Amino acid sequence: MALRLLHYSEIDLAAWDECVARAREVVPYAHSWWLHATAGHWEAVVEVEADGRYRAVWPLPVKRRPWGREVYQPPFTQQLGLLVAGEEVSVAMLPAMARCYTRFYTQLNTANGLPMLPPGTSVQPRQTYHLSLAAPAGHIRAGYCADYRRRLRLNEAALQPLRAQEARNAEPLLTLFQQTQGAAAGLKPRHYTVLRRLIAVLAQRQLLELHEVHHPQTGALLAGTLFVRYRTRLIYLFAAASVEGKKAAAPLVLVDAAIGRHADTPDLVLDFEGGMIPSIARFFANFGAGPVPYAALSFTQRPWYLTWMR
Structure with missing residues (x-):
C-alpha cells in the first residue's frame, strides 16, 4: 500500500x-464537510487499501499563489495532521511528499505527538487543554479552582441567578463577538462567512450545542458558547462575552453548565481548543483541565525560478 499525494478531484469523499x-x-476538522465549509477544496496524502478504502489520510488545504501552491490552516480548524484507521503510519513521511508546495503550514493533531523531522522543517510546539468528563459533575466541580467554586455558589444563591439557556440562532453571539473581541482577534468579514457556513453544517448534522446567558432583568445577552459534540470530544469551538458578562461570571456559568450536561460520560473529553494565550490558558486550567501538546509544521522553499539565487 503506497502513499499518494492526491488533488481534490482525485479524492473519494x-x-x-x-x-x-x-x-x-x-478529529472532526478533517471530515470533508468541515473542510468544505472552512477551506473549500484541499489536497491530501492518502494511503489506499486494495479494496479502495482509505487507511490513512492527511488533509492539505491549499491556496494557489503567483509564486506557487501553499498549504495553510483554515480558520476554525484547530488540528488536522495524519489520521490512521489501521496500522501505524509515521508523520515523518510528509515533508518529502510535500516539497511540491512553495509554502507549507499545518497543525497536527494531539495524537501525532511532536515529531522529529528533517532539517528545514520547523516544528513549533502548541497546546490545547483537555478535561475528562467521565466523572460525575460534583467530582469535576471539586477540581475547579477555589475562586470558581465560590463564584458559582454565589450565583446559585442569588435571587435571580444567571442560567445557561439553549439558543437556536447564533447571530446574536456572532454580533456580540464582533462588538467585543472581533477586532482584537483579527477576524474579518470573510471569517464570519466561514463560521456561519460551518455552523449551518454542524447544526444540520446535529453536532452543535449553542447556549447563552442573558441578564435576568434586562434580557441583554451577556455571553454565549458554541460547542461541538463529536465521538469522544466536546469541543469549545467559539465563545463571546460582554464586559458586564465577564464581571458577572457568565462565561464561567456557561462552561460549568456544559460540564454538568455531559458529566459522567465514559471516555468523553472536553477540548477547550486553545491555550497559547496565558490568560486564556489560566481560564481553562481553573476548571481542572490539563495541557495537551501538539505541533505545527512549516517550511518555505523558493520557487523554481529563484533557486539560482544565493
Missing part, C-alpha cells in the same frame, strides 16, 4: 469520511 470516522485520532 465517501472513502475519506469513512476513514476519518473510524480513525484512532478523533
Whole structure:
C-alpha cells in the first residue's frame, strides 16, 4: 500500500469520511464537510487499501499563489495532521511528499505527538487543554479552582441567578463577538462567512450545542458558547462575552453548565481548543483541565525560478 499525494478531484469523499470516522485520532476538522465549509477544496496524502478504502489520510488545504501552491490552516480548524484507521503510519513521511508546495503550514493533531523531522522543517510546539468528563459533575466541580467554586455558589444563591439557556440562532453571539473581541482577534468579514457556513453544517448534522446567558432583568445577552459534540470530544469551538458578562461570571456559568450536561460520560473529553494565550490558558486550567501538546509544521522553499539565487 503506497502513499499518494492526491488533488481534490482525485479524492473519494465517501472513502475519506469513512476513514476519518473510524480513525484512532478523533478529529472532526478533517471530515470533508468541515473542510468544505472552512477551506473549500484541499489536497491530501492518502494511503489506499486494495479494496479502495482509505487507511490513512492527511488533509492539505491549499491556496494557489503567483509564486506557487501553499498549504495553510483554515480558520476554525484547530488540528488536522495524519489520521490512521489501521496500522501505524509515521508523520515523518510528509515533508518529502510535500516539497511540491512553495509554502507549507499545518497543525497536527494531539495524537501525532511532536515529531522529529528533517532539517528545514520547523516544528513549533502548541497546546490545547483537555478535561475528562467521565466523572460525575460534583467530582469535576471539586477540581475547579477555589475562586470558581465560590463564584458559582454565589450565583446559585442569588435571587435571580444567571442560567445557561439553549439558543437556536447564533447571530446574536456572532454580533456580540464582533462588538467585543472581533477586532482584537483579527477576524474579518470573510471569517464570519466561514463560521456561519460551518455552523449551518454542524447544526444540520446535529453536532452543535449553542447556549447563552442573558441578564435576568434586562434580557441583554451577556455571553454565549458554541460547542461541538463529536465521538469522544466536546469541543469549545467559539465563545463571546460582554464586559458586564465577564464581571458577572457568565462565561464561567456557561462552561460549568456544559460540564454538568455531559458529566459522567465514559471516555468523553472536553477540548477547550486553545491555550497559547496565558490568560486564556489560566481560564481553562481553573476548571481542572490539563495541557495537551501538539505541533505545527512549516517550511518555505523558493520557487523554481529563484533557486539560482544565493
